[in-house]
Amino acid sequence: MNALGAGLAMLTALGAGFGMCLATAKAVEAVARQPEASGKINSILLLGCALAESTAIYAFVVALVLAVK
Amino acid sequence: MTQIILLCISAVSLCFGFIGLAFAKSSKTANGDDKKAKKRKRLSIALTLFGGWLLIGTLVSMFSAKKAGLKIEFALFSDRISIFGFSIAKTVVISFCITGTVLILGTVFRLFVFPKFSPDDPKGFQNVIEIAVEAMENFAKNSLLDYSGQLAPYMFTLAVYMIFSAFTELFGLRAPTSDLTSTFAMGLITFFLINYYGIKKKGVAGRIKGMAKPTPLVFPMKILSDVAVPVSLACRLFGNMLGGMIVMDLLKSVLGGYAVGIPPVAGLYFNLFHPAIQTYIFIILSMTFINEAIE
Numbered sequence: 001m002n003a004l005g006a007g008l009a010m011l012t013a014l015g016a017g018f019g020m021c022l023a024t025a026k027a028v029e030a031v032a033r034q035p036e037a038s039g040k041i042n043s044i045l046l047l048g049c050a051l052a053e054s055t056a057i058y059a060f061v062v063a064l065v066l067a068v069k
Numbered sequence: 070m071t072q073i074i075l076l077c078i079s080a081v082s083l084c085f086g087f088i089g090l091a092f093a094k095s096s097k098t099a100n101g102d103d104k105k106a107k108k109r110k111r112l113s114i115a116l117t118l119f120g121g122w123l124l125i126g127t128l129v130s131m132f133s134a135k136k137a138g139l140k141i142e143f144a145l146f147s148d149r150i151s152i153f154g155f156s157i158a159k160t161v162v163i164s165f166c167i168t169g170t171v172l173i174l175g176t177v178f179r180l181f182v183f184p185k186f187s188p189d190d191p192k193g194f195q196n197v198i199e200i201a202v203e204a205m206e207n208f209a210k211n212s213l214l215d216y217s218g219q220l221a222p223y224m225f226t227l228a229v230y231m232i233f234s235a236f237t238e239l240f241g242l243r244a245p246t247s248d249l250t251s252t253f254a255m256g257l258i259t260f261f262l263i264n265y266y267g268i269k270k271k272g273v274a275g276r277i278k279g280m281a282k283p284t285p286l287v288f289p290m291k292i293l294s295d296v297a298v299p300v301s302l303a304c305r306l307f308g309n310m311l312g313g314m315i316v317m318d319l320l321k322s323v324l325g326g327y328a329v330g331i332p333p334v335a336g337l338y339f340n341l342f343h344p345a346i347q348t349y350i351f352i353i354l355s356m357t358f359i360n361e362a363i364e
Contacts, residue, residue: 014173023115025073046346046349046350046353046356047350047353047354050305050350050353050354053305054301054304054305056306057304057305057309057312058308060308060311060312061304061308061311064145064311065145068144068145
């Protein structure tokens with residue numbers, strides 16, 4: 001049962017992956033439009049990806065707490 | 070039985086590889102088909118590597134009790150050992166070791182290496198240090214405004230500590246950053262800094278007023294999101310580091326005795342590149358939160 005819960009918790013990764021894909025797609029568009037601003041866009045993208053990834057990380061921690069006995 | 074077959078395969082591929090290498094060396098003077106020779110040389114190098122890997126792996130798995138297979142065991146919190154009657158987590162001991170190493174290195178550099186640096190023509194190691202320090206200072210100047218002089222050294226210290234703790238994983242120890250206590254301590258320091266500099270810049274009344282910025286209705290939300298900052302910072306770092314460690318453990322346990330050349334290559338990503346990215350993110354996020362408080 002615990003393993004099942006852990007697996008369900010990891011479904012959150014779907015959302016994180018989708019969010020990161022949206023951010024990256026927009027960043028690629030922005031760089032294509034303005035290549036000279038790529039440095040700034042890069043740092044903002046990294047920050048946004050980290051924030052989007054954090055939901056997946058929380059899910060991962062919850063899954064670990066459930067799975068490790 | 071299978072091991073004998075594997076040994077035969079590795080021996081054959083080693084033989085072919087060595088023969089190919091010898092051919093490539095002897096035919097170097099007579100330049101015939103250049104592209105074909107290059108291809109043959111690459112193939113023989115690959116064959117030699119594969120044969121060597123198979124041979125060593127089979128020999129190791131023959132004589133060691135470690136069997137390949139999906140048998141992973143890890144703990145959310147690290148094991149404890151007792152020193153002088155105190156029960157201390159192993160990661161704490163490792164982090165003390167890291168702190169000691171950094172202190173000794175810093176003292177040695179300050180006393181013996183830095184006086185030899187010349188301000189006019191930097192070369193070698195001085196360049197590396199200067200690039201790192203300058204990058205950090207520019208970084209801090211953008212987001213920390215007037216306080217960059219005070220906070221940039223702390224951020225650099227944090228980066229050094231986290232990079233060093235990533236190195237310990239290469240020695241097979243558990244990194245302090247993959248323990249929740251250590252990352253939570255760092256998150257709490259960031260929380261303290263946010264409030265300290267926010268109050269220093271605007272005063273207590275200004276800080277409280279800044280929390281009710283658009284309407285007073287958002288006040289509880291802002292308090293909640295402020296309290297969530299250290300938790301989210303700590304959990305992010307902890308989850309990422311633990312994830313990398315678990316992936317490496319899985320790889321090692323799956324390969325068993327054959328874990329000869331592959332884990333170090335994967336470790337380049339999971340133990341060096343990944344922690345570096347996480348260090349960058351931790352520092353950037355801390356700076357962004359402090360910037361939000363003092364702006």
